[in-house]
Amino acid sequence: MILQLQNITKQYCHRNGAVIKALSDVSASIEKGQFTAITGPSGSGKSTLLFMLGGLLRPSSGSIFFNGQPLHNAGDNALSEFRKNNVGYVMQNFSLVPYLIAEENVMVAVSLLQKDKKKQKEIARGLLAAVGLSDRMDHYPKELSSGQQQRVAIARALANNPSIILADEPTGNLDPLLASEILNLLKELNTERGITIIMVTHSPEAALYADKKILLKDGCVV
Numbered sequence: 001m002i003l004q005l006q007n008i009t010k011q012y013c014h015r016n017g018a019v020i021k022a023l024s025d026v027s028a029s030i031e032k033g034q035f036t037a038i039t040g041p042s043g044s045g046k047s048t049l050l051f052m053l054g055g056l057l058r059p060s061s062g063s064i065f066f067n068g069q070p071l072h073n074a075g076d077n078a079l080s081e082f083r084k085n086n087v088g089y090v091m092q093n094f095s096l097v098p099y100l101i102a103e104e105n106v107m108v109a110v111s112l113l114q115k116d117k118k119k120q121k122e123i124a125r126g127l128l129a130a131v132g133l134s135d136r137m138d139h140y141p142k143e144l145s146s147g148q149q150q151r152v153a154i155a156r157a158l159a160n161n162p163s164i165i166l167a168d169e170p171t172g173n174l175d176p177l178l179a180s181e182i183l184n185l186l187k188e189l190n191t192e193r194g195i196t197i198i199m200v201t202h203s204p205e206a207a208l209y210a211d212k213k214i215l216l217k218d219g220c221v222v
């Protein structure tokens with residue numbers, strides 16, 4: 001088991017005073033090397049759950065363990081070490097830097113772990129080649145198709161050689177053909193590199209790529 005959630009609740013205290021219960025008593029376990037899909041209606045707590053699995057949010061109560069080590073009470077430094085050493089993130093809107101070419105977008109992430117500029121470039125180029133973008137390394141995001149932009153984002157997510165990739169609606173902005181290319185790429189990273197993938201998706205077709213589904217409704221696992 002790589003990640004374990006026990007009786008997680010999360011409430012957001014909004015500045016208007018409202019308390020919003022995003023997750024209630026969620027327990028789940030994710031095996032190493034598994035491809036998991038988190039599905040459920042809008043507002044059911046999917047992104048909240050994903051952020052929590054990635055050490056970006058702490059639960060209001062309950063426990064999370066990564067390889068048996070507690071994350072729920074880890075300090076800021078320990079959480080950021082956990083993210084840096086283990087997790088890659090892929091988001092729906094790609095979030096690439098518009099004024100950097102593909103290679104430089106990936107280098108930004110590589111630079112967190114590798115200080116030598118020449119090596120950064122080498123690693124970034126290798127990662128872009130791995131996602132099939134050898135011929136687009138010097139393109140700006142706006143010169144790339146949406147599917148290609150998402151590939152750059154996936155290359156960037158691989159910069160720290162993560163054991164886990166968290167993807168929030170990675171195909172939400174893509175047409176069905178491009179979506180299946182991205183899903184195949186994630187599946188390949190899963191089967192060939194053994195990366196544990198946790199993907200939030202609305203799409204039943206996308207969820208078919210997963211070995212396991214976690215269905216959320218109103219913050220509860222159904």
Ligand SMILES: Nc1ncnc2c1ncn2[C@@H]1O[C@H](COP(=O)(O)OP(=O)(O)OP(=O)(O)O)[C@@H](O)[C@H]1O
Binds near residue numbers: 014020040042047
């Ligand atoms: N930072 C926040 N502050 C206050 N409420 C929040 C915050 N983030 C999320 N929420 C609320 O928590 C609930 C769960 O949100 P979450 O983003 O996890 O849902 P989701 O399943 O990812 O939805 P979607 O499919 O629309 O992305 C929602 O009711 C949302 O309004």
Ligand SMILES: [Mg+2]
Binds near residue numbers: 047
């Ligand atoms: Mg969401």
